[in-house]
Amino acid sequence: xxxxxxxxxxxxxxxxxxxxxxxxxxxxxxxxxxxxxxxxxxxxxxxxxxxxxxxxxxxxxxxxxxxxxxxxxxxxxxxxxxxxxxxxxxxxxxxxxxxxxxxxxxxxxxxxxxxxxxxxxxxxxxxxxxxxxxxxxxxxxxxxxxxxxxxxxxxxxxxxxxxxxxxxxxxxxxxxxxxxxxxxxxxxxxxxxxxxxxxxxxxxxxxxxxxxxxxxxxxxxxxxxxxxxxxxxxxxxxxxxxxxxxxxxxxxxxxxxxxxxxxxxxxxxxxxxxxxxxxxxxxxxxxxxxxxxxxxxxxxxxxxxxxxxxxxxxxxxxxxxxxxxxxxxxx
Numbered sequence: 001x002x003x004x005x006x007x008x009x010x011x012x013x014x015x016x017x018x019x020x021x022x023x024x025x026x027x028x029x030x031x032x033x034x035x036x037x038x039x040x041x042x043x044x045x046x047x048x049x050x051x052x053x054x055x056x057x058x059x060x061x062x063x064x065x066x067x068x069x070x071x072x073x074x075x076x077x078x079x080x081x082x083x084x085x086x087x088x089x090x091x092x093x094x095x096x097x098x099x100x101x102x103x104x105x106x107x108x109x110x111x112x113x114x115x116x117x118x119x120x121x122x123x124x125x126x127x128x129x130x131x132x133x134x135x136x137x138x139x140x141x142x143x144x145x146x147x148x149x150x151x152x153x154x155x156x157x158x159x160x161x162x163x164x165x166x167x168x169x170x171x172x173x174x175x176x177x178x179x180x181x182x183x184x185x186x187x188x189x190x191x192x193x194x195x196x197x198x199x200x201x202x203x204x205x206x207x208x209x210x211x212x213x214x215x216x217x218x219x220x221x222x223x224x225x226x227x228x229x230x231x232x233x234x235x236x237x238x239x240x241x242x243x244x245x246x247x248x249x250x251x252x253x254x255x256x257x258x259x260x261x262x263x264x265x266x267x268x269x270x271x272x273x274x275x276x277x278x279x280x281x282x283x284x285x286x287x288x289x290x291x292x293x294x295x296x297x298x299x300x301x302x303x304x305x306x307x308x309x310x311x312x313x314x315x316x317x318x319x320x321x322x323x324x325x326x327x328x329x330x331x
Contacts, residue, residue, distance in 0.1 A: 019163055052099050176295050207292055222276040240320060258279075286298065
């Protein structure tokens with residue numbers, strides 16, 4: 001069994017990363033010089049596209065293509081990936097005349113891609129090719145060719161796609177981000193494409209989506225006894241209750257913490273007290289249309305675990321608890 005040299009392993013890894021970083025730097029320099037107009041033209045074609053960006057590539061380029069398509073789609077450019085092998089067996093029907101094709105091939109001579117070129121020409125749709133060979137058949141057939149400029153793979157054998165796939169991925173990201181800027185794509189737009197992600201939850205969920213209302217809302221009239229208020233707190237299980245007047249306006253709150261502080265003062269005749277005598281009259285509220293994420297800093301700053309939710313004239317409609325934010329993934 002071969003004995004590995006730890007120092008050599010590290011050297012190989014560092015060398016590969018340096019080679020790939022150099023390839024990306026070379027692309028950046030190229031975009032500022034010889035490829036500037038080509039990159040801008042590619043962006044203009046995609047922005048003018050009334051259909052979808054159809055990304056395709058074979059082998060490792062296909063894997064990179066899938067990621068590029070996903071990045072484009074999540075940043076405001078409708079896109080999807082089509083496997084070129086499947087394209088020749090029916091999946092070409094997924095491509096329509098208003099689409100744009102983005103083909104990835106290091107050599108620019110991938111047969112599966114060249115096979116579908118005649119159909120692309122018949123549909124008369126724009127073709128953007130990303131290759132390392134400007135004189136390849138794919139590059140010559142393209143409306144716009146973007147050169148990743150990789151002459152040799154970082155793999156010591158010069159065989160495994162390494163530098164070429166990294167360079168292609170970086171150039172695809174550059175396209176996606178440039179298009180994002182051109183479309184004025186915002187965080188809110190991104191959140192709508194990622195409703196299950198943490199950003200989506202922070203930017204889409206509102207107080208009204210999480211608050212306790214109706215039968216779940218702990219609420220008593222200001223005229224009831226403290227014992228009645230404690231019973232309401234126990235039933236609703238939120239560690240607090242809201243106190244309202246006859247018009248349904250919140251006039252105070254009473255929490256588990258308030259009860260502990262009340263008991264700390266010595267023996268208290270709870271049965272003889274009304275909730276209005278001990279309720280907290282100064283409290284923080286929030287409105288139903290605010291983002292749920294807005295409640296977190298408010299609770300942390302005030303060191304509280306619940307917020308009454310009110311509409312105009314302090315009319316109580318719900319309560320938000322810190323545990324609600326935890327369950328929703330906001331915290």
